[in-house]
Amino acid sequence: MNFIVASDMSQSLGLESCEQVIYSHLLACVKAESPEQVLQRFHRLFILGQQYPDPKIRQALEQLLRQHSNTRMLLPFFNRCCHILVNRWQLAAADKQAVSHLLELIKQVQTPSRASRGGHAGNRLRLLVYQFAESDYFQQLNRIGEFVRGPGRTSDQAPLVTLIHRYPYLYSHCLLSQQDDPEQQRIIRVAQVEKQKEFEQNLSRYMALSTVNRGGVAPLPMPGKVENPTLLSHRDLQQTLKHFVGPVNGRSSSYRHRAQRFIRTVQPQTAFADFKQDIYQYLLADLDPQYVHCRFGKQLQQTLATISPEQDRQPMTNILMNRTFTQLLNFLVIESRRSPQHAIFMDLISNLGSTQTVGLLLKLVLLEKSVRTSLERRISVLFNHYENYKQAAVGWLVRCLEKVNLAFTTHFSKLDFSYLGAL
Structure with missing residues (x-):
């Protein structure tokens, strides 16, 4: 992601406003576009960090990255971005597979080298996504992915998490957190x-x-x-x-x-x-x-x-x-x-x-x-x-x-x- 000169918009937006701009944008996209199109947007915005078609959204994300020297502070924000998409997709049977594709996108991000962890926005984005994949937020999201996938993987060789859908008494504790909307x-x-x-x-x-x-x-x-x-x-x-x-x-x-x-x-x-x-x-x-x-x-x-x-x-x-x-x-x-x-x-x-x-x-x-x-x-x-x-x-x-x-x-x-x- 290449930094652009800060516009009046990016200077005037507070951190919460930057987050809200991105939340609203993702919600509008997931309502209007196919899962394939939204996944492509997600990949460009958060993983490639470049070629995103909407400058306002790109600027808002850049401002968030500039204001947080520790990318771990942005984990709740990134978690909310993921949940905005998942909440929509899990409601329609035809879209549920997109949840698995989203998880795979996140898992594929490689460990950033120490040399690449500098101030460049693209590097810091990859670090954020990598940290998210190693966090409790992602573990919860992965359980939701198994829950959305539903029955079909009862096997001695499958991991225990694939059985989460069987136990409704665990849903509130394994699939939700206090930060969930x-x-x-x-x-x-x-x-x-x-x-x-x-x-x-x-x-x-x-x-x-x-x-x-x-x-x-x-x-x-x-x-x-x-x-x-x-x-x-x-x-x-x-x-x-x-x-x-x-x-x-x-x-x-x-x-x-x-x-x-x-x-x-x-x-x-x-x-x-x-x-x-x-x-x-x-x-x-x-x-x-x-x-x-x-x-x-x-x-x-x-x-x-x-x-x-x-x-x-x-x-x-x-x-x-x-x-x-x-x-x-x-x-x-x-x-x-x-x-x-x-x-x-x-x-x-x-x-x-x-x-x-x-x-x-x-x-x-x-x-x-x-x-x-x-x-x-x-x-x-x-x-x-x-x-x-x-x-x-x-x-x-x-x-x-x-x-x-x-x-x-x-x-x-x-x-x-x-x-x-x-x-």
Whole structure:
């Protein structure tokens, strides 16, 4: 990109105005032109940095580059430019392929040499695009690309990220950020509702057909029959559903009934120490006694003991309850992206299996609605952590993702799945 003499327009525009000029221009282009034409514009403006037909847009971009000595400061701006195009293309089936082409354009930018990182606008543009391709912004955009692409790449050799479309409970956490514009948030939330409804209906239809066969074998092919909507075997699916909605491990009550009973025991005058002891017993009920006594029970007790011990003699409050749930999720699953340790979660799966591990988390979710969002957020951290691993290498996580979907569906859907407990 060759700098031109600053015109009155470029001198008078502030940084926000420069950004808005480019946003408005891209929005007008993506509404009026074909994806091929827009991709060509994008390539000329941001990657080649030359031969762009609109001088006003070229000047606005040059001014942004001049005003930011650190190109990383422009990453949010470039991210918004990409989302303006993606938001439009993902709405039309015929245009969805353009999202993949956009991602490929960005990926193809080579690492700029140190000698080429000077003040020349073209060099700084390439540096900006390269930094974007290495950023969290691009990782999120890549997930959106897989989401837009949809089903069709379920394979042991495909990366985990290709399964993102299967788990609507992850959409808000993996496909959105606080910086996303309202339109992007609306698109994703609508897709989330639609995908969840589709899964619930397919699961209901599939299980309705399979209940005719009590032998644990998948139903015979029938006209109009839906396929197993999960990645679990029919037998694993059936046993998982029975575990989640029926009596737990052959006992007399379900997860829901036990949660309701626990909630009734928590009174305003209950001391915090007593609450922690009660929740300790509640969580460990029905788990393998040998595993509990070996190490997990002690680890859980130590975790609870470190939660606001100075408040142990005080009456329970919502703040203390929520703090307890937060710390328990940190312990059982994962704390955050900055602290991605999840050895306890792996240990639970290895010793209890994915069904009981998800059941343990379900116990917390059924006590307080807000825990569901907190759990979703932590599972999204796990998903993002392993998103580039082959599915075959993280089969344990795929099974957990599927079973969390089933746990949420059976307990929060408007459809009735309670009959599955009698299978």
